[in-house]
Amino acid sequence: xxxxxxxxxxxxxxxxxxxxxxxxxxxxxxxxxxxxxxxxxxxxxxxxxxxxxxxxxxxxxxxxxxxxxxxxxxxxxxxxxxxxxxxxxxxxxxxxxxxxxxx
Amino acid sequence: xxxxxxxxxxxxxxxxxxxxxxxxxxxxxxxxxxxxxxxxxxxxxxxxxxxxxxxxxxxxxxxxxxxxxxxxxxxxxxxxxxxxxxxxxxxxxxxxxxxxxxx
Numbered sequence: 001x002x003x004x005x006x007x008x009x010x011x012x013x014x015x016x017x018x019x020x021x022x023x024x025x026x027x028x029x030x031x032x033x034x035x036x037x038x039x040x041x042x043x044x045x046x047x048x049x050x051x052x053x054x055x056x057x058x059x060x061x062x063x064x065x066x067x068x069x070x071x072x073x074x075x076x077x078x079x080x081x082x083x084x085x086x087x088x089x090x091x092x093x094x095x096x097x098x099x100x101x102x103x
Numbered sequence: 104x105x106x107x108x109x110x111x112x113x114x115x116x117x118x119x120x121x122x123x124x125x126x127x128x129x130x131x132x133x134x135x136x137x138x139x140x141x142x143x144x145x146x147x148x149x150x151x152x153x154x155x156x157x158x159x160x161x162x163x164x165x166x167x168x169x170x171x172x173x174x175x176x177x178x179x180x181x182x183x184x185x186x187x188x189x190x191x192x193x194x195x196x197x198x199x200x201x202x203x204x205x206x
Contacts, residue, residue, distance in 0.1 A: 002153070002174055018151050018178050022125040023203040025151060048121050048128060050105070050199070052155075071105055075121050096153070098201055100126040 002027045002052065005092055012087075024099040030056070030087035040081040045099045047076045054093035057085040078102045105130045105155065108195055115190075131198040133159070133190035143184040148202045150179045157196035160188040181205045 006013065008031040018025040024045075035041070040061070050073040058066045058074065061081040066074060076082055078101075087093035109116065111134040121128040127148075138144070143164070153176040161169045161177065164184040169177060179185055181204075190196035 002176065017176065020149065020203065020205065022205075023149075023151075023201070025201065046123065046126075048126075073105065073120065096199075098126070098128065100123065100203065102123065102125075 002094070002096065005029055005094065008089065008092070022101055026095075026097040026099070028095040028097055030054075030084075030089075030093040030095070032087055032089035034085055034087065035083035040083050042079055042081050043076070043099070044078055045101055046078045048098040048100075049074055049076065050096045050098075052094040052096055054088040054091045056087045056093045056095075059083045059085050105197070105199065108132055108197065111192065111195070125204055127202040129198075129200040129202070131200055133157075133187070133192075133196040133198070135190055135192035137188055137190065138186035143186050145182055145184050146179070146202070147181055148204055149181045151201040151203075152177055152179065153199045153201075155197040155199055157191040157194045159190045159196045159198075162186045162188050 012033045013029040015027045017027055051068045051070055053070050056068045059082060060066055065085065115136045116132040118130045119127065120130055154171045154173055156173050159171045162185060163169055168188065
């Protein structure tokens with residue numbers, strides 16, 4: 001999906017697909033990688049993220065654990081703290097992330 | 104993908120998934136619909152479009168016919184005139200369209 005998926009890597013693979021003053025589009029491939037223990041993302045821009053393949057779980061501050069299957073998406077408003085608790089490795093988890101200024 | 108796909112409809116089905124001052128995200132389902140003969144899209148915002156399922160062909164002014172399969176995407180800058188020449192009906196063509204101010 002969105003191009004060839006390489007063999008598993010130590011770190012997740014992040015590729016920028018499009019970028020502009022009001023947009024950054026990324027494909028992210030994970031093979032079981034998760035956010036470092038105790039770390040949280042706290043982003044100045046909002047993020048809409050779609051799981052294109054595989055399974056994953058996100059922990060979203062204030063709303064708890066959210067399990068995602070292929071085709072599920074979630075909107076993370078700016079400064080909504082979140083972390084990735086799990087990603088599948090077989091098949092790898094493939095994300096489309098759309099970053100944009102605030103909602 | 105991105106939720107249930109209904110039975111074929113006369114017109115393509117457009118659903119807004121997220122909207123903000125600098126973003127509009129849509130899922131579009133087509134069952135063979137194309138742009139009206141002689142009509143072209145000419146949009147003030149840029150559009151990044153991903154074909155999530157099915158097959159389609161876009162005609163992009165200046166670069167000609169572009170055949171898309173599931174997983175293919177294309178960036179259409181603001182005012183890049185384009186039209187949909189074909190979409191598959193079995194399976195239906197499912198698009199993710201990301202609209203945003205200029206690139």
